[in-house]
Amino acid sequence: MSHEFAVGTVWLVGAGPGDPDLLTRKAERLIAAADIIFYDALVGPGILAMIPPDVERINVGKRSGRHSKDQGSINDLLGAAALAGRRVVRLKGGDPSVFGRSTEEIEHLARLGVAVRVCPGITAASAAAASSGTSLTLRGLARQLTFVTAHARAGEALDLDWSTLARSGSTLAVYMGRAAAGEVSRQLIAAGRAADTPVMVAVNISLPTERIIHGRLSALAFLVETISDNDPSLLIIGEAVAKSSSDRVARVEACGIAVSG
């Protein structure tokens, strides 16, 4: 490991969706070899428990509006630790390159002359597909997969290309979409997506509190009503979702909703 983790290097490491078993072996080695680890709110407790006791750990997590550190401060902390000659791990939920603001950190570190490398992780959409027995693509039915974020700046409307997103034959994985679920549903239907398009809301995926809620696009706002701000949730929209096969998904067809957990 020492040859791939020289002092003064920063590794951006994907921690996956939360279950320690979904960490890559490389991520596990990097965590064990680090001198200091800066971690996000979505890094699961089981993964934090793997950090050796002598490794310094710093929570820089941000959760829906509650910022413990802003991005500029995180950049500064990473740079300072690396320039002090430490082996730095920046541990991020899922994959650092999917809605992970990794570019801002990489560019800042590059400006300082700090070596930075990236270890990928399992993104939430892949983990949700696995838990629910769904394929995100489906031959003939879902030939396109779009990762989109429905997180808007406070007070601003979502700036998305709804007519492109509304095309049938594609699966949408909507990250950070719980609060905007009603708007996502309304805008997609207004742009032509069928109101009865199957949807799935995947909550706390891979954690013991995992829940998977099935329904239709027109009911999306209702489906997310019982999900708290603290529970990460992903909206998956598209025909492929109807084929979920996991026996962990209990279907309650009478009211059009199915929940597992």
Ligand SMILES: C[S@@+](CC[C@H](N)C(=O)[O-])C[C@H]1O[C@@H](n2cnc3c(N)ncnc32)[C@H](O)[C@@H]1O
């Ligand atoms: C800032 S984004 C980070 C995404 C992350 N880099 C990834 O690749 O999964 C946070 C969003 O990812 C989704 N997410 C992350 N972990 C999740 C989990 N265990 N269960 C459900 N959704 C999750 C949620 O939509 C959450 O609001």
